[in-house]
Amino acid sequence: MPTSANEKEVPLLWDYVPIAEYHPPAAPVSHSVRKRLAFFRRLFGRGEKEQEPPLEGTENIQALPDWQLECIAPAPEWQDPAEALDVELKDWLAQENPVSPVVVMVGPPHNGHCETLTTWAQRHEWPILPPPTAAQILASDDTWPPEQIGDGTPWVFPCLERAYLRHPAGLTLVRRFLANAYAGNLGRGIIGCDSWAWAFLRHVWRGRVPVTVTLQAFDETRLVRHFRKLADEFGDRPLRFLQSDDGRDVLPPPDAEETPGETSNFLQLLAAHSRGVCGIAHAIWHANLQSELDETLDGKSDDAACRIANQTVWVKPWSQIVHPCLPSGARREEAFVLHTLLLHNGLPIELMERLLPLSPGQIMGTLIHLEDSGLVALDETVWQVTPQGYPAVRHFLQAGDYLVDRF
Amino acid sequence: MNSPDNVSAIFRTLSQAHLVQIGLIVLGAWLLITLATRLLPLLANRVSGRFRFYLLASVPVLRLLVITSALVLTVTRVIEPTIENLMVSLGAMGLALGFAFKDYVSSLIAGVVTLYEAPYRPGDWIEVNGAYGEVKSIDMRSAEIVTPDDTVVVIPHLKLWDQLIFNANDGGQNLLCVADFYLHPRHDAAQVKHTLHDVALTSAFLQIDKPINVIVLEKPWGTHYRLKAYPIDPRQQFHFITDLTLRGKAALIEMGVEFAAMPAVSQVPS
Known part of the structure; x- marks a missing residue:
């Protein structure tokens, strides 16, 4: 049966695999070439020249308020991955005396x-x-x-x-x-x-x-399913996600009868940029959803939270998204601070002062500098690399021959 | 035999057009060399890792290519480019230069050999005749190194023929650093070795994929530990050694290990 055959081919959304089977998503070749060109432009001291295509109805499109974002793209719940982990660990859990x-x-x-x-x-x-x-x-x-x-x-x-x-x-x-x-x-x-x-x-x-497992990378297919699932739980009527410069679908249309037009490669780029990390992809997605201005919505009632003008969410084109990047001239201090934060998955400043060969003033100054660039953020007392800043930070450290993870 | 008439016959009659062409060749070569020597080091400072070394190392090679091309283009405009003519003119030039500028020419030739054998490249840390520093540039006649005290030392390539040249990283990123610790002989050496290993392992400067070694030597005055490890960037070698020394001392003091006091130990009557 063709249907069941197709079903078999669909990868699990949350899938735990041995580390060796982890495959980070790849970016389209055209995008990689553009990135190389941008690198050489920066090398010769010229900033990236981005073309600004005209936005459709720019005057009416605005960022979604937080209360609506929480409905359309809520933070992931960890029940589903926990269930997926059960599947991966089934044999190990069933063994009375496992080898590992x-x-x-x-x-x-x-x-x-x-x-x-x-x-x-x-x-x-x-x-x-x-x-x-x-x-x-x-x-x-x-x-x-x-x-x-x-x-x-x-x-x-x-x-x-x-x-x-x-x-x-x-x-x-x-x-x-x-x-x-x-x-x-x-x-x-x-x-x-x-x-x-x-x-x-x-x-x-x-x-x-020991036995080491990891969550398989969120590629384009998984991101489509993940964001569609989150959006489908919103309101009574399904939402449509369109790219705000050319109106192409970012997520396939919810209505099966609708003829799918040319879809945007936004999610392919997002998957590659976020290296398949669900939390990073979610943060970028979250920050770039927009809708047309609807003055009748005030966010005070549940009904208002579930209404989006024309049931259409506009997604900012990938080329117009400004990603955090390392400040020009970033060198040793920045690398040390960022590397230490990543090796410990966040640290309070008191501990950083004990671990780093930098003075407290240098550490604080560097952190503020990096915070202004959107690369680190203070969560209560712990400094962490932000999800949006992580790809740039990883690239910076890798280029400097620092120890990096394999993901 | 070559009479003066024969020698002069190998030279072309230089017209004004030829002179303009030669002028343009010299100017073009000078422009290209200036661009390469200024632009490439600037670019090299904007990238890190091995690309920095590639860019720096390409400067002298490019310069040699430009000079050779300019010479060939100029010579073919001055003399008829036949084998005989070239042999005669080069022979005469070699004789004259050999007597007048023996050392200078020797340095130039050594400079060409330097590019081929690459005993040092820009970005390398070398020691010649007691001068230690980073090779900043390689000219046709000499190499310039900058010492840790920010002093420029000009080393003629001539030294290549008869001097020992110590190259600490040999065109790569790997430069071994050593931090020395001198301890009183009474202590748990295995524990100290383990602690010093962890001192290096936890350094922010460490190139972690390279080995860390602790060498222990027993001396009449105490125990000498040599902690050997590689920094991420050879330019950070002195910061790295300082970091290893500071944190190593702190860890050893925390362990309650005494440092060697040479006079006190040596004054003990045997």
Whole structure:
């Protein structure tokens, strides 16, 4: 049957795979050539010359207010990936004495590995191991992990990046934990780890690599399904997503009877730019949705939140999106700060002062500089690389021969 | 035998047009060399990693190509370009230059050999006759290095024939740095070795894919540790060594290890 054959070919939206099977999405060749040309233009000191095509009805199109964005493109819920993880771990969970007592789930920043594992642990009622404090890490406190871990109860430690510091005294605790966990001394457990921390810890811990899984990259197909699903949950009538410069469909039209015209390659570019990281793609998508001005909507009633003028959401063309980029002349200080933030998946400034060979003034100045460029943001007390800034930061560090993740 | 009449016969009668052409060739060559020597280092400073080295290394090669092309074009306008004529004129020129500018010509030839053998390239860190620094430019006659104290040292290529040239990174990014630690002999050497390894591993300057080594040497006055590792960028070598030294000392003090006090140890009666 053709239908069932097609169904089989559709990849799972949330799909966990061994790390070796991870494939980041590729950008169209024409876009790669344009990027190279832009690089050479920058090299010769000339800024990128972007053509500004006229917007259709520019005067009427405006960014969507937050209350509507939360309806059309809400933050991902982690139930679905947690269910997908169940599928991947089915065999391991079924084994009474698995060969590998520990499974590591690695994910790039903003991919929700910590949230997914927390949700998964709550669903299965497995205890969640709290991360050690910075003082415990630096003192290599042997009271961590707590004694109840290891009494046979399976456990989940969602954020391994919180168990070490890039400091001479900050590695002993994580080495001891990994040695015990892999030897089976702590019983069965699942460890979540940020991909940058994992890349660094592979140099710290030289033991046998455990079973390591990751969320498959969100390519164009997955992004279409993901955003369509989110949008379909909005209001009674389906929405249409059109590119605001030429009116091409960004998402396939919701109505099956509608003749699909030429679709935009916006989502292909988005998938490649975000390197298949769901959280990054979502943040960029979220920031570039627009609608026509409708003065009757005030956001105060539920009804208003579910109404979009003409049921059409306009998406800013890819060429008009301004992505954060490194300030001109960015060199060592910027690289050190950004690299340290990524290796720890965010840090408070007090710890950065202990880890970096820079003065507190230099660190603060660099952070402010980077914040102004949209590359880092302060979340309560923790500085993090922003989802929109991550692709530029990764490219900058890779070009400077710094250790980068493999995602 | 070549009489003066025969020698003069190999030269063309230079017309005004020829002179203009030669002038244009010289001007064009000068422009191209100036552009290459100014623009490429500027571009090199805008990129990082191995591309910087490629760009810097291409400057002397480009200059040689331009000069050779300009010479060929000029010579063919001055003399009839037959084999005999070329041999005679080059022989006469070689004889004259060999006597008058022996060392200068030797440096020029060594400069050409430098481009072929590449004992040093722009971006390399070299030591010649006790002068250590980064090669900033390679001219036809000499190379310029800038020492860590920001002093320019001009080294004639002539040195290539009879001097030892130490090249720390040899055209690449990998430059080994060594931080020394001198400790009192009474301590847990294995623990110190492990701690110093972690000091390097956690340095922000470290090129992590390269090996880290700790060499331990027992001396009459104490124990000498040599922590060897590679920085990401050779230009950061002194910052890297400083970082290793500062954090290494802090970690050793934290461990309660005493540093060697040479007079105190050596004054102990045997």
